[in-house]
Amino acid sequence: MKLSNILSVVNQVEKSKFINFLDRVCSEAIVHDKELAKRVNNLDGQIKNASSGEIIQLFELVLPYFEKSVKEQLAMLGAQATLLTNIVSRDGNCIARLSWIEALYIKEWNAIDSQSKEVKSLILESLNAEEFNASKRLETYYSCVKEAYTNDEKNNRESRITDDERSILNVLANKLDITAEHRSAVEHLVDAIPQTGVQDCLNTLREVGLVFVSRKNLTVYVADEIVSMLNRMQGKELADKHLLRILRTLSDSELSNILKTHGKRIRGKERTEKVAEIIKMGLHTSKILQQDIFNPDTNINDRKERLKTLISDLDLGLEKIGTTLDERTDLIKSSLNSSADNEFNALSATGFKELFSTLKTHFPKLTSLLHKDFEIEENEELDVDKLRALSITPHDILYMLSNEDIKLVRDSMGVSKRGNPRLIILESFADATDKLIENYALLAKRDLTGLKSEGIEIAETDIGIKFEEVTKAIFEQLGLDVDEDLRRSINTSKDKADIILSLSEDDIIIGEAKTCKNGDFAKYSTTSRQVKAYVNRCESSGKRVAQVLIIAPSFSTDFVESAEMDTEINISLLEAAGLKQILDAFKSRRNPNFSAKLFTKGGLLKADLIAKNV
Structure with missing residues (x-):
C-alpha cells in the first residue's frame, strides 16, 4: 500500500509519529544541505499542517537522510527490532492485524531459536577441526559477530553492532557463504532476541517512522516506499516474490547448480523443493544471475546470452537489454523492482x-x-x-x-x-x-440481446458491476490513475463509490457508472445523495474533490438541468458512447493530448469536441 493511501486511512494521531520523525530528519538535513533547504522552503506552511501531498513530497526529498537516520536508530534498537523489520517488510505483510504480527514473530523466533541450537552444535564440532569446512566457516563468522557485539564493553559502552560493523559482517557472510537463516541464528546466539515485547517494539518502530499503527482497527500498516527502503538496508536486491519468478524460469540444472555452489544436497530433490530452499537461503540475486546458475567453466559471452534469454522469458519489456553482464543483471533487478x-x-x-x-x-x-x-x-x-x-x-x-x-x-x-x-x-x-x-454502449444500455449477438455471455445481475469495471478499464487506457487503494479505504458498507481518479496526491475526481435499460437516466435525487456522501468521505480523508463525473447511456433533460443547478458539488455528465468515442480518438493519435481536466468542465460534456482535441 502506497504511503499516500496509508495517510488517507489513518487519523491525525496515528500520522503524528511519522510526521514528527520526518520533521526531525528534515530539520537536521537542511542544516547541511543548502540545496535541499531551498526545495523544502518551497513547500508551504508547517509540516504538521501539511497536506498528504506535501508530506509525500517532503518524504521523497529527504529520503536519503530518512534512510540514514533509520539505519542509525535500528542499530541502537537491537535484534528484536531487526527481526520485526524483517517480518513487516516481507511480501504480504504490509497490512496486518497486531495479533497476526505477534503470531508471525513467535513463529519466526521459534525457528531461529531451533536453528541457533543446531548452529551451536556445528560450531562446537568445528573447534578441533583442521579443515576449513562449513562448520569452521560458521565458527569464524560467530567469532566475528561476537567480537563486533562485545567490543563496546572495552570502552564501557552498551554492547551493540553498529551500522559500519554490520556492513563488514555482511561482506564476511557473503565471502564465507553463510546463508540468511544461519546469520540470524548466529546473531541470536550472540545477542538473544527477546521472545516477548512485540507491541512495545512496534511502537518504537512507529516512533522512527517505519510503521503506522491504527489503534481503532488494531492494524499495522507499512508503506510500499518503506518496504523498498528496508529491503535496501537489508541488502535484499529483490523481494522474494520477484526472485521466485526468476527461479521458476530457470532450468532444473541451473537450480541444481545454485544449490551445488553453496554445498547443498540435490539428489532426490523435486524442483519445487529446490526453489523453496534457494529462497530460504537469502542469496544475492546478482550472484545467482552472474555465477551460481552456471558451470564454473562457462565463458562470459555465454553468461550474457543466457541473461538475454532470461529477460525475454520474463517478458520484462525492456527497450535496451544492456551489453555487459552487470548491465543486464541490473536491468533485470530494476525492472522487477518497479x-x-x-x-x-x-x-x-x-x-x-x-x-x-x-x-x-x-x-x-x-x-x-x-x-x-x-x-x-x-x-x-x-x-x-x-x-x-x-x-x-x-x-x-x-x-x-x-x-x-x-x-x-x-x-x-x-x-x-x-x-x-x-x-x-x-x-x-x-x-x-x-x-x-x-461493446461498451450495449453494456451501458443493458442490451443482453445485442451483447449475446457479439458473443458476450453475461448474466443480467452482473451487468452493473461489469459496466463499472469496464469504465475503469477505459480510464486506465486513457492513462488516468484509477486509485483502487483510495477507493477501498474511503468506502464503507453503506457508501461505496464506483471509481476514484487521482489527479495529484490531494486532488481527485469521483466517478459513478450508471446503466439504464429503457430511456434516459433520470434518478437525480438518489444519485446526488450518493455522490455527496462520497465527497464528504473523501474530504474527511484530506482529499480535494475537483469534480464528480457521472457516466450513463444518456440523461434526461431534468437530470442535466438539476446537475447544472446543483450548488453543493461540481458535477459533469458524460454519455457512455461519448466516453468510447474519446477512447477511440485517443488510440488513433500517435501522440494524444489528453488530460483528466477535460472532465471537469461541468454539465453535459461534449464528447465529440473532447475527442476532436485529444
Missing part, C-alpha cells in the same frame, strides 16, 4: 477479478497457497481489492503456481499451448476486457 504499477495496469479491474475467479475455479488450492506463501492471516478473506492493497499483482499470483501447476491450469482453461503459459493466461483476460470495451 514492475507493480505496470502489472496492475496490464489487466483492467474486470480482467483481474475474472482472472482471480477463474484461477480459483481451475486451481482450488489458490487461496490457501496465497495465505501460506504471503503469510496472510488465514481468516482474512482474499479478493482483488485486498490483493491490490497488499501489492500482489496478477503476475505475482501466477508465479505462485509451480510450472507444472500453471500448465495444468492452462490446459483446463483451454487456452493456447504455445508460448509462456502465464503470459498466455494473462493475455486471454486482457482480450476479454477489450471485447467488453468494444
Whole structure:
C-alpha cells in the first residue's frame, strides 16, 4: 500500500509519529544541505499542517537522510527490532492485524531459536577441526559477530553492532557463504532476541517512522516506499516474490547448480523443493544471475546470452537489454523492482477479478497457497481489492503456481499451448476486457440481446458491476490513475463509490457508472445523495474533490438541468458512447493530448469536441 493511501486511512494521531520523525530528519538535513533547504522552503506552511501531498513530497526529498537516520536508530534498537523489520517488510505483510504480527514473530523466533541450537552444535564440532569446512566457516563468522557485539564493553559502552560493523559482517557472510537463516541464528546466539515485547517494539518502530499503527482497527500498516527502503538496508536486491519468478524460469540444472555452489544436497530433490530452499537461503540475486546458475567453466559471452534469454522469458519489456553482464543483471533487478504499477495496469479491474475467479475455479488450492506463501492471516478473506492493497499483482499470483501447476491450469482453461503459459493466461483476460470495451454502449444500455449477438455471455445481475469495471478499464487506457487503494479505504458498507481518479496526491475526481435499460437516466435525487456522501468521505480523508463525473447511456433533460443547478458539488455528465468515442480518438493519435481536466468542465460534456482535441 502506497504511503499516500496509508495517510488517507489513518487519523491525525496515528500520522503524528511519522510526521514528527520526518520533521526531525528534515530539520537536521537542511542544516547541511543548502540545496535541499531551498526545495523544502518551497513547500508551504508547517509540516504538521501539511497536506498528504506535501508530506509525500517532503518524504521523497529527504529520503536519503530518512534512510540514514533509520539505519542509525535500528542499530541502537537491537535484534528484536531487526527481526520485526524483517517480518513487516516481507511480501504480504504490509497490512496486518497486531495479533497476526505477534503470531508471525513467535513463529519466526521459534525457528531461529531451533536453528541457533543446531548452529551451536556445528560450531562446537568445528573447534578441533583442521579443515576449513562449513562448520569452521560458521565458527569464524560467530567469532566475528561476537567480537563486533562485545567490543563496546572495552570502552564501557552498551554492547551493540553498529551500522559500519554490520556492513563488514555482511561482506564476511557473503565471502564465507553463510546463508540468511544461519546469520540470524548466529546473531541470536550472540545477542538473544527477546521472545516477548512485540507491541512495545512496534511502537518504537512507529516512533522512527517505519510503521503506522491504527489503534481503532488494531492494524499495522507499512508503506510500499518503506518496504523498498528496508529491503535496501537489508541488502535484499529483490523481494522474494520477484526472485521466485526468476527461479521458476530457470532450468532444473541451473537450480541444481545454485544449490551445488553453496554445498547443498540435490539428489532426490523435486524442483519445487529446490526453489523453496534457494529462497530460504537469502542469496544475492546478482550472484545467482552472474555465477551460481552456471558451470564454473562457462565463458562470459555465454553468461550474457543466457541473461538475454532470461529477460525475454520474463517478458520484462525492456527497450535496451544492456551489453555487459552487470548491465543486464541490473536491468533485470530494476525492472522487477518497479514492475507493480505496470502489472496492475496490464489487466483492467474486470480482467483481474475474472482472472482471480477463474484461477480459483481451475486451481482450488489458490487461496490457501496465497495465505501460506504471503503469510496472510488465514481468516482474512482474499479478493482483488485486498490483493491490490497488499501489492500482489496478477503476475505475482501466477508465479505462485509451480510450472507444472500453471500448465495444468492452462490446459483446463483451454487456452493456447504455445508460448509462456502465464503470459498466455494473462493475455486471454486482457482480450476479454477489450471485447467488453468494444461493446461498451450495449453494456451501458443493458442490451443482453445485442451483447449475446457479439458473443458476450453475461448474466443480467452482473451487468452493473461489469459496466463499472469496464469504465475503469477505459480510464486506465486513457492513462488516468484509477486509485483502487483510495477507493477501498474511503468506502464503507453503506457508501461505496464506483471509481476514484487521482489527479495529484490531494486532488481527485469521483466517478459513478450508471446503466439504464429503457430511456434516459433520470434518478437525480438518489444519485446526488450518493455522490455527496462520497465527497464528504473523501474530504474527511484530506482529499480535494475537483469534480464528480457521472457516466450513463444518456440523461434526461431534468437530470442535466438539476446537475447544472446543483450548488453543493461540481458535477459533469458524460454519455457512455461519448466516453468510447474519446477512447477511440485517443488510440488513433500517435501522440494524444489528453488530460483528466477535460472532465471537469461541468454539465453535459461534449464528447465529440473532447475527442476532436485529444
